[in-house]
Amino acid sequence: MRFKLNSLSFKTVSLLILTSTIFITLGYTIAKNTFSKNYEDVIHEKIDIVLRSISPQISLNLSYGFNDSIDEICKEQLKNKNVLLIKIESDKLKQDSIYKQHKKISTDFSKFSSEVNLIDPSTSNIIGKLTLLYSSESYYIQMQKFYQMAVIGGFIFIVSLVLISIFLLKSLKPLSKLAHSMNEFNPYEPKKLNVKATSQDEIGSIIKSANIMVENLISYIEHSSALTQELSKKQQHLNDAQRIASVGSWEYDVTTNKLNLSDEIYRILGIKKKSNLTFSSFLNLTYKDDLNDVLNTINNAIEKGSVFNIKYRIQLHNNKIAYVRTKGKVRKKSSGDIKLTAVTVDITKDTHNEQMIERLAYYDSLTNLPNRILFKDRVKSAISNAKRHKNKIAIMFLDLDNFKIVNDTLGHSVGDKLLIHVAKLLSSILRENDTISRVGGDEFTILLTDIQSEEDAQKIAKKIFDSLQGEHEIDFHRLLISTSIGIAIYPDSALDIDKLIRNADTAMYEAKKADKNNYKVFNNKMYAKIKNFVKVEKDLRIALDDEKAFEIFYQPKIKAQDGFVSGCEALVRWKHPKKGIIYPDEFIDIAEESALIIPIGNKIIEKTIKDLSEFNSKGYGTIKVAINLSAKQFTDNSLIGTIQKAIEKYDVHPSQLEFEITESISMQNISKTLEVLHQLKQTGVSIAIDDFGTGYSSLSYLKQFPINTLKIDKSFVLDMTIDNDDKSIVNTIINMAHTLNFTTVAEGVETLEHADILTDMNCDELQGYYYSKPIAKDEFINFLKTYNTN
Numbered sequence: 001m002r003f004k005l006n007s008l009s010f011k012t013v014s015l016l017i018l019t020s021t022i023f024i025t026l027g028y029t030i031a032k033n034t035f036s037k038n039y040e041d042v043i044h045e046k047i048d049i050v051l052r053s054i055s056p057q058i059s060l061n062l063s064y065g066f067n068d069s070i071d072e073i074c075k076e077q078l079k080n081k082n083v084l085l086i087k088i089e090s091d092k093l094k095q096d097s098i099y100k101q102h103k104k105i106s107t108d109f110s111k112f113s114s115e116v117n118l119i120d121p122s123t124s125n126i127i128g129k130l131t132l133l134y135s136s137e138s139y140y141i142q143m144q145k146f147y148q149m150a151v152i153g154g155f156i157f158i159v160s161l162v163l164i165s166i167f168l169l170k171s172l173k174p175l176s177k178l179a180h181s182m183n184e185f186n187p188y189e190p191k192k193l194n195v196k197a198t199s200q201d202e203i204g205s206i207i208k209s210a211n212i213m214v215e216n217l218i219s220y221i222e223h224s225s226a227l228t229q230e231l232s233k234k235q236q237h238l239n240d241a242q243r244i245a246s247v248g249s250w251e252y253d254v255t256t257n258k259l260n261l262s263d264e265i266y267r268i269l270g271i272k273k274k275s276n277l278t279f280s281s282f283l284n285l286t287y288k289d290d291l292n293d294v295l296n297t298i299n300n301a302i303e304k305g306s307v308f309n310i311k312y313r314i315q316l317h318n319n320k321i322a323y324v325r326t327k328g329k330v331r332k333k334s335s336g337d338i339k340l341t342a343v344t345v346d347i348t349k350d351t352h353n354e355q356m357i358e359r360l361a362y363y364d365s366l367t368n369l370p371n372r373i374l375f376k377d378r379v380k381s382a383i384s385n386a387k388r389h390k391n392k393i394a395i396m397f398l399d400l401d402n403f404k405i406v407n408d409t410l411g412h413s414v415g416d417k418l419l420i421h422v423a424k425l426l427s428s429i430l431r432e433n434d435t436i437s438r439v440g441g442d443e444f445t446i447l448l449t450d451i452q453s454e455e456d457a458q459k460i461a462k463k464i465f466d467s468l469q470g471e472h473e474i475d476f477h478r479l480l481i482s483t484s485i486g487i488a489i490y491p492d493s494a495l496d497i498d499k500l501i502r503n504a505d506t507a508m509y510e511a512k513k514a515d516k517n518n519y520k521v522f523n524n525k526m527y528a529k530i531k532n533f534v535k536v537e538k539d540l541r542i543a544l545d546d547e548k549a550f551e552i553f554y555q556p557k558i559k560a561q562d563g564f565v566s567g568c569e570a571l572v573r574w575k576h577p578k579k580g581i582i583y584p585d586e587f588i589d590i591a592e593e594s595a596l597i598i599p600i601g602n603k604i605i606e607k608t609i610k611d612l613s614e615f616n617s618k619g620y621g622t623i624k625v626a627i628n629l630s631a632k633q634f635t636d637n638s639l640i641g642t643i644q645k646a647i648e649k650y651d652v653h654p655s656q657l658e659f660e661i662t663e664s665i666s667m668q669n670i671s672k673t674l675e676v677l678h679q680l681k682q683t684g685v686s687i688a689i690d691d692f693g694t695g696y697s698s699l700s701y702l703k704q705f706p707i708n709t710l711k712i713d714k715s716f717v718l719d720m721t722i723d724n725d726d727k728s729i730v731n732t733i734i735n736m737a738h739t740l741n742f743t744t745v746a747e748g749v750e751t752l753e754h755a756d757i758l759t760d761m762n763c764d765e766l767q768g769y770y771y772s773k774p775i776a777k778d779e780f781i782n783f784l785k786t787y788n789t790n
């Protein structure tokens with residue numbers, strides 16, 4: 001058995017030996033001293049008895065001088081072999097009398113001696129001194145016996161001590177085994193103790209209890225390890241769920257300044273998992289512009305003990321920004337402890353999607369400028385600001401002049417780049433507070449906030465013109481850009497958003513009409529125009545239900561070579577119930593803008609073809625009637641069907657019909673124009689380009705168009721006699737038309753001179769007041785009758 005200095009066995013045995021030794025030594029010393037003292041007392045008593053018995057006799061004999069009697073007494077005493085010596089000293093003796101045993105007295109045994117004074121019985125005077133030396137042999141014999149007993153006792157004690165120690169060691173051995181076994185106990189691999197109780201005593205009970213305790217501990221460990229496993233599974237699930245949902249959780253103890261973060265939080269924050277992240281360093285990861293908001297929200301919640309919910313940005317290490325939403329709760333205990341529990345959700349993807357949706361919803365994808373919705377929103381807040389500060393704002397409406405031509409001739413890609421270029425130019429001119437928006441193909445609106453007067457807006461308009469001046473290189477094309485700008489001022493022009501924008505739009509139209517590359521500020525005249533627009537539109541809608549509201553007038557066309565009527569142009573007249581006859585210039589544009597031109601145009605087509613069948617029935621089957629088509633009608637997919645139906649219904653020959661489209665319609669959307677023209681052509685009708693010379697026709701496209709006739713605009717014809725340029729333009733048009741195999745019709749022939757010049761120029765047909773104004777159907781039939789006869 002190995003002893004350890006701090007083992008219980010060692011301590012117990014050592015204590016036992018120590019205490020036993022102390023007790024035994026103490027007992028021995030006390031017993032020895034007591035025994036020795038007692039025996040010494042016995043001997044002294046014996047000596048006293050002897051002295052007391054002989055001293056009176058010796059005193060008496062001495063006083064009388066009976067020395068012999070003294071001898072006798074002393075010798076008698078020496079018979080007791082323990083009386084070793086008797087000595088009498090007295091002045092009455094010549095010398096001291098000493099009586100001693102014959103044998104030599106060992107000094108070892110001369111331990112005890114005693115003396116008494118000899119007193120004269122009659123005088124009571126001390127007459128001498130009697131000394132007795134008594135043998136200590138018996139004392140030593142007794143003491144030897146005592147030592148023997150002590151040795152035997154000591155031996156018995158040591159044997160008992162050894163036996164007790166063995167017993168103790170044996171009894172304590174299971175305890176040390178138990179201790180060893182318990183030391184070996186590993187909670188991660190719990191095993192039962194390898195110690196059994198071999199006795200029924202307290203140690204046995206301890207071992208039993210320890211075994212029970214360890215068994216309980218094992219089942220507790222097994223239970224808690226099952227719980228731990230379950231917990232770690234749940235933790236794993238929670239981590240997985242947090243990762244999938246991009247939700248991290250955290251808890252902050254304000255009192256102890258301890259912060260606990262879930263794994264997902266580290267991922268969201270883009271930092272490595274480290275335990276020493278403090279709450280302030282956690283908050284400092286917030287994007288600097290959002291930090292104050294976050295701190296205010298959290299401090300506010302801590303103060304009130306309330307919930308908090310805030311969306312903010314995190315500055316990631318890779319210079320990217322993450323968007324998060326943190327929802328949390330502050331718990332304040334009565335003890336004063338404050339805890340924040342919160343979840344932080346990574347909403348970066350959602351935010352980017354929202355931003356993208358917002359971009360799509362509020363921004364023009366081509367130019368990245370705000371779209372109409374956002375623009376209106378900005379105007380709305382600008383109006384309320386202006387109202388508060390009694391300021392003015394200006395709305396500008398910009399339309400690029402001839403953008404369609406660029407788009408159609410150079411392609412959409414160049415058109416798109418031109419729009420982007422213009423957007424950038426405009427953005428560079430305007431202040432940050434101003435908003436530019438693209439609201440349509442080539443239409444831009446601008447909001448100028450905080451202006452003092454109309455002049456401020458005009459200055460900006462001039463700046464825009466300046467910036468657009470000169471050539472702009474787009475995709476290796478050198479383009480000239482011009483724009484028309486309409487300006488509406490709040491509160492002068494209108495008080496609400498839609499009216500303001502509409503007024504700016506109206507002013508822009510006025511600018512375009514007046515002279516391109518020009519601006520106009522909305523004024524009351526324009527307002528009157530709008531009022532008129534609304535009124536006319538309203539009346540047109542009513543007129544649509546009245547079969548007689550629209551009447552077709554016909555203006556004859558004369559063949560220049562032989563003077564015969566070749567046909568006529570159908571020109572609509574609106575018979576207003578109150579205003580009487582209204583001319584097309586007063587309502588066609590309005591009908592076009594309000595899309596009423598489609599039902600009105602269909603009525604005109606139907607009525608004209610019906611009239612044509614009447615002309616035919618009256619014997620004028622050789623004439624050709626030209627019908628005007630507006631831009632909106634050209635986009636109507638049912639147009640061809642309507643024409644065909646009318647042709648069939650009134651049984652006219654399609655070759656008797658010609659459709660006039662203006663140059664600007666034909667150039668608006670070349671591919672659509674081509675498609676409709678071909679469809680029209682297939683029905684058997686012919687096609688004329690009206691008002692030729694006023695628009696921007698591309699000759700290369702004209703060549704592709706299936707057209708038959710070019711109608712020279714009356715402005716050239718009318719000025720032909722006073723302006724040689726116009727004359728040569730007319731001449732050029734006629735020659736070019738003939739080169740392209742088109743016939744030519746000159747409009748605005750008001751005089752014989754016009755007719756002669758045009759005839760000389762080989763113009764094919766002539767139309768104008770010189771021959772006839774547009775006249776009603778019956779009048780026209782009459783004209784046909786009389787003109788040809790004359």
Ligand SMILES: Nc1nc2c(ncn2[C@@H]2O[C@@H]3COP(=O)(O)O[C@H]4[C@@H](O)[C@H](n5cnc6c(=O)[nH]c(N)nc65)O[C@@H]4COP(=O)(O)O[C@H]3[C@H]2O)c(=O)[nH]1
Binds near residue numbers: 571585588601749768
């Ligand atoms: N100063 C002058 N004017 C002359 C002379 N000869 C004819 N005019 C006028 O010139 C216009 C010719 O028609 P337009 O160029 O097609 O121009 C037409 C045409 O673009 C449009 N329009 C007329 N009727 C219709 C229609 O039924 N449908 C469509 N879509 N547009 C129509 O309205 C425009 C104006 O028509 P109107 O007022 O009828 O005016 C007619 C006619 O009255 C002349 O010698 N001197």
